[in-house]
Amino acid sequence: MRQIILCIVLGVMTHVVSAQKYSFTLKGDIINVKDGKVQLYSPVDSVKALLTTEMKDGLFTLAGELDAPGLYTLNVAGVRFSIVLDGKEMILYGDYLQPDTKLLKGSPVVKTRLALDRLYYESFDMMINEALGKYYEMTENGQKQSEEAEKFIGKAIRDAGANWRAHLLDFVKTHPDDLYVPVRLMQEVKRGSDWGKKAYEALTPKMQASQPGRLLKEMLK
Incomplete structure (x- = not known):
């Protein structure tokens, strides 16, 4: 009986922790670049990528979970975009030669x-x-x-x-x-x-x- 109760408690705790995570999908459409790796970093850690995906013909999809919405750094084939992620479904229209995120759709x-x-x-x-x-x-x-x-x-x-x-x-x-x-x-x-x-x-x-x-x-x- 104790084991059953413990399993229920652990299950509830896991669900709560999971619910507190920030899930999102970011699609990118970047001009003046073709292929490359796209990585998302914390603004205080430029070594360990939080999420990684591949870009083909300037298009990419980055999806996953983060601890919370906020300020992050998006590395697009070696060029860094400072980005605030707070939406669930977002699309970034950008220029590889002039990195900016003011054309981020789906972000409040x-x-x-x-x-x-x-x-x-x-x-x-x-x-x-x-x-x-x-x-x-x-x-x-x-x-x-x-x-x-x-x-x-x-x-x-x-x-x-x-x-x-x-x-x-x-x-x-x-x-x-x-x-x-x-x-x-x-x-x-x-x-x-x-x-x-x-x-x-x-x-x-x-x-x-x-x-x-x-x-x-x-x-x-």
Whole structure:
């Protein structure tokens, strides 16, 4: 009787562990490349591949289980794509010569990424573009440098950076439970943002405990 009960308990535990795994299928359609090996890596381990498959004529299918949705590195015939996996059935349309995953279909976080890209353009790029126009006027189209012009463009870059980070922090506060948010914050921490801890604390406990949330926390130590 005890053995039967033990078997039932073990069976339930195995089912629970299995249910906690993240299962997915990623199909790839990559231009400017033909055949090669496709490997998926953890962002903290570039030696041991988590999953491997073969690519033929730029097409591949990678399927399996991971501990959790999150940030990973996709090695496509020697070229690395940083990718956030969070969907069940996904298709990646990409360019081997310009590795990017913004055309990842079936991934909920892509919408957030595009929204943040637009926010970056509006809060940073537009300010820089306007400042560069004035800078070129001050330097006669870049031919004549001046201390005043250099101070101007330096301040403009700092102001644009501060403006972007302020808008990003507001975005975090309104989207604290979005898986892509800590991924984007990691990019900012790499640039030396001193407000990273405040942004991390704005995330929900669930997102802080997520795979990218834990990676972000390590970067902030």
